[in-house]
Amino acid sequence: MKSVNSDLAYDYIRKRILNGKLAPGQSLTTKTLSVEIGVSRTPVRDALRQLEADGLVTIQTHLGARVRKVDLKEFREMCLLRLALESFAAGLAAMNRTEEDLREISDALDAMRGLTELIVTTPMDKEGPVLEELRREDVRFHIAIMTAAKNDLMKTEILRLHLINRVVSTPVPETEASVNRKAVDARRRGVLAEHAQIYAAIAKGESTTARDAMAKHIQDIIDNTVRVLASSKSGRLSRPLTEEELSYVP
Amino acid sequence: MKSVNSDLAYDYIRKRILNGKLAPGQSLTTKTLSVEIGVSRTPVRDALRQLEADGLVTIQTHLGARVRKVDLKEFREMCLLRLALESFAAGLAAMNRTEEDLREISDALDAMRGLTELIVTTPMDKEGPVLEELRREDVRFHIAIMTAAKNDLMKTEILRLHLINRVVSTPVPETEASVNRKAVDARRRGVLAEHAQIYAAIAKGESTTARDAMAKHIQDIIDNTVRVLASSKSGRLSRPLTEEELSYVP
DNA sequence: CTTGCCCAATGTGTATACAATGGTATGTCG
DNA sequence: CGACATACCATTGTATACACATTGGGCAAG
Numbered sequence: 001m002k003s004v005n006s007d008l009a010y011d012y013i014r015k016r017i018l019n020g021k022l023a024p025g026q027s028l029t030t031k032t033l034s035v036e037i038g039v040s041r042t043p044v045r046d047a048l049r050q051l052e053a054d055g056l057v058t059i060q061t062h063l064g065a066r067v068r069k070v071d072l073k074e075f076r077e078m079c080l081l082r083l084a085l086e087s088f089a090a091g092l093a094a095m096n097r098t099e100e101d102l103r104e105i106s107d108a109l110d111a112m113r114g115l116t117e118l119i120v121t122t123p124m125d126k127e128g129p130v131l132e133e134l135r136r137e138d139v140r141f142h143i144a145i146m147t148a149a150k151n152d153l154m155k156t157e158i159l160r161l162h163l164i165n166r167v168v169s170t171p172v173p174e175t176e177a178s179v180n181r182k183a184v185d186a187r188r189r190g191v192l193a194e195h196a197q198i199y200a201a202i203a204k205g206e207s208t209t210a211r212d213a214m215a216k217h218i219q220d221i222i223d224n225t226v227r228v229l230a231s232s233k234s235g236r237l238s239r240p241l242t243e244e245e246l247s248y249v250p
Numbered sequence: 251m252k253s254v255n256s257d258l259a260y261d262y263i264r265k266r267i268l269n270g271k272l273a274p275g276q277s278l279t280t281k282t283l284s285v286e287i288g289v290s291r292t293p294v295r296d297a298l299r300q301l302e303a304d305g306l307v308t309i310q311t312h313l314g315a316r317v318r319k320v321d322l323k324e325f326r327e328m329c330l331l332r333l334a335l336e337s338f339a340a341g342l343a344a345m346n347r348t349e350e351d352l353r354e355i356s357d358a359l360d361a362m363r364g365l366t367e368l369i370v371t372t373p374m375d376k377e378g379p380v381l382e383e384l385r386r387e388d389v390r391f392h393i394a395i396m397t398a399a400k401n402d403l404m405k406t407e408i409l410r411l412h413l414i415n416r417v418v419s420t421p422v423p424e425t426e427a428s429v430n431r432k433a434v435d436a437r438r439r440g441v442l443a444e445h446a447q448i449y450a451a452i453a454k455g456e457s458t459t460a461r462d463a464m465a466k467h468i469q470d471i472i473d474n475t476v477r478v479l480a481s482s483k484s485g486r487l488s489r490p491l492t493e494e495e496l497s498y499v500p
Numbered sequence: 501c502t503t504g505c506c507c508a509a510t511g512t513g514t515a516t517a518c519a520a521t522g523g524t525a526t527g528t529c530g
Numbered sequence: 531c532g533a534c535a536t537a538c539c540a541t542t543g544t545a546t547a548c549a550c551a552t553t554g555g556g557c558a559a560g
Contacts, residue, residue: 003311003513003551029541040515041542042292049296053303061253062521062542077403084338084404085331092330153327154334253520253543279511290545291512312512312551 005039009047012037017056017067018167024069028057055164068164079222082161083215085154086142090198090214092149094207101148102203108141109199116188134188141195145202145214187224194220255289259297262287267306267317268417274319278307305414318414329472332411333465335404336392340448340464342399344457351398352453358391359449366438384438391445395452395464437474444470 013033016022028048030041037044048065051057059065070078093101115134122130142162146155194217201210263283266272278298280291287294298315301307309315320328343351365384372380392412396405444467451460 005514031541042514042516045296045542046299046513049299049303053299063523064542074403077401080338080342080401081335081404081407085334088330088334088338151327151330153324154331157331255544281511292544292546295512296543314512 005043006046006050009033009037009039009043010050013044013047013051014054014056017051018163020167022067024067024167026067028065028067030064055160056167068167070164078161078165079218079225082158082165083218083222085158085161086146086218087211087215089146089149089151089154089158090202091207091211092151092154093145094202094205094210096150097148097202097205101144104144105141105148105199105202108137108144109195111137112141112195113192116192119188120185138191145198148202190220191217255293256296256300259283259287259289259293260300263294263297263301264304264306267301268413270417272317274317274417276317278315278317280314305410306417318417320414328411328415329468329475332408332415333468333472335408335411336396336468337461337465339396339399339401339404339408340452341457341461342401342404343395344452344455344460346400347398347452347455351394354394355391355398355449355452358387358394359445361387362391362445363442366442369438370435388441395448398452440470441467 013022013028022028030044030048034041034044048057048059052059052065056068057065058068097105112134115130115137119130119134139162143155143159146158149155194213198210198213198217201213263272263278272278280294280298284291284294298307298309302309302315306318307315308318347355362384365380365387369380369384389412393405393409396408399405444463448460448463448467451463
């Protein structure tokens with residue numbers, strides 16, 4: 001954003017937060033970070049302010065910065081915000097999508113379809129990479145829709161919410177099989193079916209159908225997340241993100 | 251937020267932007283502001299970053315900060331964002347409102363009703379204060395609904411958008427009667443009718459009705475704004491805000 | 501007269517030194 | 531022994547000094 005050092009600090013801290021090296025609630029002292037990064041405290045302060053605007057850290061006067069830690073109330077509110085925006089965006093996408101947008105959405109959907117089928121025949125201990133790829137295509141699907149909505153502000157805002165959500169409390173990838181294989185597979189097929197409905201509505205240009213389908217989809221995601229979070233008693237909800245995921249906000 | 255000086259600078263610059271003393275596009279040099287406020291450049295820089303996060307200024311590396319100036323594309327996108335959020339919030343309000351929330355909404359509605367009728371019998375050169383009060387009750391109505399929605403994040407976000415909208419391009423209060431009195435009165439009655447519909451839906455707990463009514467309402471506001479903006483050829487779209495309005499973001 | 505470059509002036513970005521404040525540990529008194 | 535007051539310390543907030551990027555104007559060449 002500004003010059004080299006501010007960006008340096010920003011990227012450094014952001015990555016550390018996003019890949020879990022800095023846990024939610026952990027305090028970030030400017031001095032420590034500045035020597036770690038090799039710059040002075042000033043650009044570090046700037047970076048922290050920026051990250052605060054992103055919603056990744058909180059700053060209190062004279063008490064310093066901490067990695068943001070959202071409570072259940074905030075979490076619910078964020079989910080609802082995401083629901084509002086992303087469903088609306090789906091409605092827009094149905095109206096504004098180009099053929100190219102449609103192809104991109106379709107591609108992501110097809111890829112997910114293939115991967116979902118593939119997983120069924122994959123031994124559980126070898127499915128890690130496939131899951132990773134599935135996640136990636138899932139994100140690609142949602143991003144493709146936001147792009148098709150032709151509203152950059154909305155897209156940016158939604159991506160911001162996605163990112164906070166992922167860092168702050170994540171669905172604990174289904175590898176932690178607190179539920180059995182059959183249920184997980186069923187859920188995956190459910191997601192796929194919802195995606196297909198959303199795609200169909202967007203393809204046909206049915207705005208309200210697309211909106212409602214997306215709303216239902218995200219509501220399901222939220223329900224599932226909450227359920228998983230409730231079952232995992234660990235207070236620590238964050239999960240490291242891959243390099244790829246880290247850069248999915250513009 | 252932080253300490254005294256940063257807040258000082260933040261409040262000072264923010265007010266100057268919001269009441270129109272600093273026009274959109276105008277450049278903000280840290281040195282000038284710092285001597286004006288009587289602090290050093292550091293807190294000024296901090297304030298500018300904060301204002302950038304609020305969406306009121308833009309900062310470019312080595313080029314400094316300018317009061318934000320949105321083009322038509324951004325303006326449309328912001329309006330749509332507001333539409334998405336505020337209509338959703340109306341739907342939430344229909345589900346979550348308490349009796350007290352309802353009373354507050356109703357009060358604002360009644361006040362607007364009275365003022366709208368009053369205006370008809372007020373000579374055009376004396377209606378200024380009444381218009382001001384009408385605006386205030388209008389804002390109060392919308393805020394009351396956001397409050398009833400019981401989602402602080404959403405409320406904050408909507409208020410942020412409201413504020414940017416007002417500063418950056420405002421409906422040029424109908425005093426600039428580019429249209430005749432009858433049309434303006436008709437529009438006022440239309441707004442009132444829409445508010446009444448929204449209130450009724452919220453009172454009855456009809457979520458989707460409330461949402462759709464709010465969506466229509468805001469769409470009308472946008473349409474009207476765009477029409478007024480189009481008719482006024484002046485490139486300068488900002489309007490000073492009153493002290494009261496300045497502080498309507500928490 | 502136009503066009504290109506160079507250079508100075510303006511202003512930002514960064515570092516460092518200093519002031520102010522909150523937290524903590526220690527000591528004293530009830 | 532416990533509670534409160536106080537003094538110290540760590541860390542943030544602020545100011546200032548310096549380095550460097552951008553911009554605009556002047557000067558020279560075509």
